[in-house]
Amino acid sequence: MKTSVLVVGGGLAGTSAALFLAWRGVPVTLVEKHSGSSAHPRAVGFNARVGELLRGVGLEDELPASRMAKGFGIRRVRAESLVGKRYEETFWTPPAELSDVEHSPVAGIGVAQDRMEPILRDKARELGADIRMSTRMLEFSQDDDGVTAVVQGDGDPYEIRADYLVAADGHRSPVREQLGITRTGRGYLHTSRSVLFRAPLEEYLRDGIGQFVIDDVGFLTTYGDGRWVLMLDDREYDEPELRRKIFQAIGRDDLDVEIITTGRWTISASVADRFSDGRVFLAGDAAHTLPPSRGGFGANVGIEDAHNLAWKLAAVLNGESRPSLLDTYDAERRPVALLCHQQIFARSDGHNRDGEPDEAPLYDNNAMHFGVLYRSSAVLGAGPELPPAQLPEQWNGQPGTRAPHVWTEPGRSTVDLFGRGWVLVADHPQWEEAAAPLGVRCERVERLDAFGLSEKGASLVRPDGYVAWRSVDLPDDPAAALEAAFRSASAGTR
Numbered sequence: 305m306k307t308s309v310l311v312v313g314g315g316l317a318g319t320s321a322a323l324f325l326a327w328r329g330v331p332v333t334l335v336e337k338h339s340g341s342s343a344h345p346r347a348v349g350f351n352a353r354v355g356e357l358l359r360g361v362g363l364e365d366e367l368p369a370s371r372m373a374k375g376f377g378i379r380r381v382r383a384e385s386l387v388g389k390r391y392e393e394t395f396w397t398p399p400a401e402l403s404d405v406e407h408s409p410v411a412g413i414g415v416a417q418d419r420m421e422p423i424l425r426d427k428a429r430e431l432g433a434d435i436r437m438s439t440r441m442l443e444f445s446q447d448d449d450g451v452t453a454v455v456q457g458d459g460d461p462y463e464i465r466a467d468y469l470v471a472a473d474g475h476r477s478p479v480r481e482q483l484g485i486t487r488t489g490r491g492y493l494h495t496s497r498s499v500l501f502r503a504p505l506e507e508y509l510r511d512g513i514g515q516f517v518i519d520d521v522g523f524l525t526t527y528g529d530g531r532w533v534l535m536l537d538d539r540e541y542d543e544p545e546l547r548r549k550i551f552q553a554i555g556r557d558d559l560d561v562e563i564i565t566t567g568r569w570t571i572s573a574s575v576a577d578r579f580s581d582g583r584v585f586l587a588g589d590a591a592h593t594l595p596p597s598r599g600g601f602g603a604n605v606g607i608e609d610a611h612n613l614a615w616k617l618a619a620v621l622n623g624e625s626r627p628s629l630l631d632t633y634d635a636e637r638r639p640v641a642l643l644c645h646q647q648i649f650a651r652s653d654g655h656n657r658d659g660e661p662d663e664a665p666l667y668d669n670n671a672m673h674f675g676v677l678y679r680s681s682a683v684l685g686a687g688p689e690l691p692p693a694q695l696p697e698q699w700n701g702q703p704g705t706r707a708p709h710v711w712t713e714p715g716r717s718t719v720d721l722f723g724r725g726w727v728l729v730a731d732h733p734q735w736e737e738a739a740a741p742l743g744v745r746c747e748r749v750e751r752l753d754a755f756g757l758s759e760k761g762a763s764l765v766r767p768d769g770y771v772a773w774r775s776v777d778l779p780d781d782p783a784a785a786l787e788a789a790f791r792s793a794s795a796g797t798r
Contacts, residue, residue, distance in 0.1 A: 307333040307434065308621050310453055310466035312441050312479060314338070316347070316417060317588025317606035318472030319424040319435075324614035326431035327361045330621055333464060334433060335455050337440040344500055344567045345416035345527050347596070347603040348514075353673045353706075354604050355410035356769075357611050360723040361431075366423055367413045380515035385555025386508050386524060393513070405697050407674045408709050409717035416527040417603065444469065444479070446583050468617055469584045472606070475572070477590035483581045489574035489645050493595060495538040496522075498567040499546045502530050503559050518553045531564065538568070571595050573648065575641045579634040585613055592641040594648060601644040601672075609637050615767040619794065628681070629795035635680035643692050647672060667693045678704040682766065682793050684773040701755035701763055703771045710751040718754075721747045722769035726794065728786065729755055730762035738783035742790050743798075764789055 309325055311318045314336025325332040358367060382391040413420070429435050439457040446452075451469040454461050471479035509526060516524040523535040534553050541549070543563065551557035575592045579585060588606030596602055613633050619625035650664040668675075671693040679686045686704030699705045707729070710718045721727055728739045728746045736746040744764070749755070755763045755771075760778035763771050764786065772793035779785045790796060 305333075305462070306465045307331050308466065309333075309468050309470060309617055310335070310451060310464055311470045311472060312453075313472035313474060313588070313590070314421070314425070314435070314437065315472060315474065315588060315606075316421060316424070316603050317590075317610050318470065319421055319428060320607045321470045321472060321587055321610035321614060322433040322435065323361060323424050323428040323431065324357075324611050325617065326428050326433035328614060328618040329432075330614070330618050332428075332433050333466070334428070334435045335439040335441055335453075335464075336435075336437050339438045341418040341421045343418070343565045344498065345418040345531065345533075347417035347420070348525060348527055349415065350413040350420070350607070351604050351673050352408040352410050352412050354607050355413050356408060356719055357607065358413070359410055359720075361427065363423065363427055364410065366427075367420075368415055379513040380517065381513050382517045382519070384519050385521075385553060386505065386516055386518070387555035390513075394517075405695070406709070407670050407696055409711070409719055414528050416529065416531070419529075441473075441478075444482075444584075451583050467583065467621060470610075470613065471584060471586050471590045472588045472610075473590055475589040475593045477586065479584065480576060480586055480590050483584060485581065485586070486577045487574035488577060489572075489593075490649065491572055491574055493571045493573060496569045496571065497536045497538055497541065498533050498569060499536070499541070499550065500531060500533050500564040500566070501550055502562040502564060503532060503550075503554070504530070505532065505554065505559075506530075516553075521549060521553045524553045535569075541566075573645055575638065575645055579609075579638050580630070585630075585633060587613060591637070592645070594641070594644050601648065604673075605641060605644055608640075612637055612768055619767070623797060624794065626795040626797055632678075632680035632682040636678040636682070639679070639692065640676050643667075643676065644672070665691075668695055671695050671698075674706055674709075675699055676705070677702070678770060681795070682772060683770070684789055684793055701757065701771055701774060703763075703773055705771060707763070707765045707769050707771050708754045710749065710754045712749065718749060718751075719769060721749075722765050723767060725767055726772075726790065727765045728762055729757075729765060732760045732762070732778060734778060734782045735762045735786070738786045741783075742787060744786075744790060762786070764793065766793070 308331040311321050311334040314334055322332050322334040380394045425435055439455050442454045442456055444453040451466045453464045455464055473479055514526050518524055526532050534550055550561055572593050573595050576586055579591050587609040594601040616629050620627050620629055646664050650666055674696050676693045677690055683704040696708050701708055707722055726744045728744050729749050731748045739746040758777045761776045763774040766772045773789040
């Protein structure tokens with residue numbers, strides 16, 4: 305069979321890649337060796353930037369908003385037990401640095417990974433993606449024109465021919481290993497056991513704290529749906545001992561506790577030294593393993609990988625852009641993964657089992673969500689002198705950063721203007737005349753100052769909502785300036 309893009313791996317990154325590609329009309333096939341999602345929920349929730357991306361494809365109403373405190377992420381405290389004395393609270397962003405600025409039209413997503421994945425799969429299928437569960441890729445090879453994979457489901461092996469392959473096949477990634485792509489980072493950190501259980505403990509979440517470092521027991525956190533997970537030292541536990549540990553962590557033993565499942569987790573931190581090889585691209589844990597203990601980057605960064613790659617693959621496959629545009633995936637996303645790796649170890653996780661925090665500049669939580677900077681050939685004007693991340697209001701529409709959120713009308717944000725194609729933000733007729741021949745949609749926005757523009761300026765925004773270029777004022781020849789910028793940033797073929 306033939307497809308445009310073959311995605312290997314049906315976790316969050318792979319399923320998101322299939323979803324975003326299908327939403328852009330790209331024929332995509334996904335193969336996943338398991339029959340469904342893991343019985344262990346793993347990721348607890350998702351940040352507001354991921355909420356924006358899923359709002360863009362029509363999923364906002366299907367995903368419950370997170371109850372996380374604004375600006376704090378999931379709050380964590382050291383305690384003698386869930387019901388007992390609480391000690392110091394650990395903040396991802398120090399409270400003194402929290403901003404009152406509203407950065408997004410959406411909140412984070414309050415749903416566990418095992419419930420998020422089926423929602424993404426169903427939407428991808430609705431949009432035309434071919435999702436094949438219980439199907440394993442046995443081998444693959446690539447040539448100048450595409451990728452050939454041999455896969456097997458319930459029957460005999462068969463071939464899939466694709467123009468490109470997205471490897472979202474996990475932290476062990478057989479695809480990455482076959483390509484000989486090495487990794488750098490802290491590497492192996494520790495191994496933990498876990499027990500997932502259900503118990504009526506909602507009354508202990510009223511103050512907004514959802515993670516607890518329990519003295520002499522382990523790490524306890526909620527999935528916000530009645531399920532909790534307790535992380536323990538790496539050794540064997542029988543069920544009576546697990547119950548004792550759960551009751552010790554809770555601080556009472558008079559509750560009905562249902563043990564759902566257990567797990568064993570190897571925690572490591574590393575970033576691939578290349579995110580692509582020819583027609584093969586790494587995404588999610590195949591590209592980076594980012595421990596969840598300090599910031600929850602892993603799943604969120606993987607979904608954002610998929611979004612960044614999807615629009616570029618779509619542009620190349622439909623003939624709008626040259627294949628050189630795909631080089632910007634590594635140029636943009638690998639520095640983000642490296643920055644996240646740095647930030648993970650620049651902060652305390654409350655118990656520091658992996659060593660004391662590194663000395664490195666700390667970036668605000670909202671800067672990491674909404675204010676990372678891309679430097680690539682798909683961005684004009686993002687020089688090496690700029691920091692890797694800042695708050696959106698500090699960037700003020702800087703090329704290489706996510707276009708800022710400003711309400712345009714009740715319930716509608718500038719963020720909603722972007723996503724489907726290239727957009728020129730301007731409020732002057734000469735810019736509209738300049739955009740039309742290029743097939744770039746012109747959107748008038750009253751708050752041009754939020755984009756760092758005068759009333760005659762313009763910003764060119766990419767299909768992923770990032771600013772590619774801007775002209776603070778009206779140049780002598782707007783049409784020539786815009787055409788040059790568009791053709792350069794889009795690797796345009798027209």
